[in-house]
Amino acid sequence: MSITKAAVINALSYVDDPDLGKDLVTLNMVDNIEIDGNKVRFRLILTTPACPMKEQIKNACITAIRHFISKEAQVEIDLTSRVTTLRQDGNSILPGVKNIIAVASGKGGVGKSTVAVNLAIGLAKTGASVGLIDADIYGPSVPVMLNLRGRRPHVIQVNGHNKIEPIEQYGIKTLSIGFLAEEKQAIVWRGPMVSSALRQFITDADWGALDYLIIDLPPGTGDVHLTLAQTVPITAAIVVTTPQEVAKADVVRAIAMFQLPQINVPVLGIVENMSYFTPPELPDKKYYLFGQGGGRILADEFDVPLLGELPIVETIRSGGDNGTPVVLNNNSPAAEAFMQLAQTIARNIAIRNAETAV
Ligand SMILES: Nc1ncnc2c1ncn2[C@@H]1O[C@H](COP(=O)(O)OP(=O)(O)O)[C@@H](O)[C@H]1O
Ligand SMILES: [Mg+2]
Incomplete structure (x- = not known):
């Protein structure tokens, strides 16, 4: 059978996106089909550059074309992506931002900022455009974690x-409460000052076009959360906890907060941090120092996914302290864990967007 565009479209209509449960043609993921003899070339538009199923989908396309059209077909696929969004055009708030992801926790010290920072850079490493707002008034961490201490954002005319022009570092744009006040001083700010600074980060900053905007929230459940949830159309929240904290009231309250009618933000899932320890000399061992499975039980209880379990690794801590987040170290197991988390989160956002849109 000779290869035609119609035959290619037909063949690809038998390939489903495994996450979205519909075929690639229905999902409008195929375009620019070119045929030259036995050669077929087309563009495949994924819902996120962080798609962990890339290779699987690509192989399924090749198999379908060879099966339905010709065993001789030489298939070349250009992978690109167009991150999906539930937001409509013409938003007055964060108009170019497709997905806003809040990172929350029941209490401080569980690794919320570590997750927010490495998640943001991890998504950017896959090719997404990413912003990060450090909204943690009690302990703004971005200036230290991104090696931006003492920096002040500029004001520009648009x-x-x-x-306010976000500061660029490691491939992401960022603003932190810590850029406006010394870290110690920030803590004594009054509530209204915090709220207005945060509001400015959202309404008066030049974020431009972003696929993902990550917001590192303060720990717990307070006024800042309420204000933010009422100002910003948050796509979804992730809740970070450690194994010691999973069963405690704080984390349960944090999850429940998003489900309150006046907040009503979907919880994308739970991230368990400091889940296990792997000694560098025994890379295949996992020691669950604080017990195993707590994050899973919590996720099941609230009927949300467990998005990841992150190891305790010295380089995660030192990377935070010296301003070079661990996810930047290619090929380290800790970086790999954060890259996987970034992919899982991007994937779950894409699934949510697809399910909610219909
Ligand atoms: N998986 C981890 N392994 C080792 N150290 C970690 C890990 N996650 C966080 N830390 C360290 O724990 C401390 C608290 O983390 P941080 O992200 O600041 O927490 P939070 O934002 O919840 O207060 C920091 O010193 C950080 O480097
Ligand atoms: Mg923090």
């Missing part, structure tokens, strides 16, 4: 309006 279409005749003054806008």
Whole structure:
């Protein structure tokens, strides 16, 4: 059978996106089909550059074309992506931002900022455009974790309006409460000052077009959360906990907060941090120092996914302290764990967007 565009479209209509449960043609994921003799070339538009199923989908396309059209077909696929969003055009708030992901926790010290920072850079490493707002008034961590201590954002003119320009570092754009006040001083700010600074980060900053905007929330459940949830159309929240904390009231309250009618933000899932320890000399061993399976039980109880279990690793701590997040170290197991988390989160956002859109 000779290869035609119609035959290619037909063949690809038998390939489903494994996450979205519909075929690639229905999902509008195929375009630019070119045929030259036995050669077939087309563009496959994924729902996120962080798609962990890339290779699987690509192989399924090749198999389908060879099966339905010709065993001789030489298939070349250009993988690109267009991150999906539930937001409509013409938003006045964060108009170019497709997905806003809040990172929350029941209490401080569980690794919320570590997760937020490495998640943001991990998503950027896959090719996504990413921003990070450090909204943690009690302990802004971004200036230290991203090696930006003492930096102050500039104010620029955009279409005749003054806008705060986010600072770029490691491939992401960022603003932190810590850029406006010394870290110690920030803590004594009054509530209204915090709220107005945060509001400015959201309404008066030049974020431009972003696939994902990550917000590192303060720990717990307070006024800042309420204000933020009422100002910002948060796509989804992730809740970070450690194995010691999973059963405690704080984390349960944090999850429940998002489900309150006046907040009503979907919880994308739970991230268990410091889940296990792997000694560098025994890379295949996992020691669950604080017990195993707590995150899973919590996730099941609230009927949300467990998005990841992250190891305790010295380089995760030192990377945070010296301003070079561990996810930047290619090929380290800790970086791999964060890259996997970034992919899982991007994938779950894409699934949510697809399910909610219909
Ligand atoms: N998986 C981990 N392994 C080792 N150290 C970690 C890990 N996660 C966080 N830490 C360290 O624990 C401390 C608290 O983490 P941080 O992200 O600041 O917590 P939070 O934002 O919840 O207060 C930091 O020193 C950080 O480097
Ligand atoms: Mg923090």
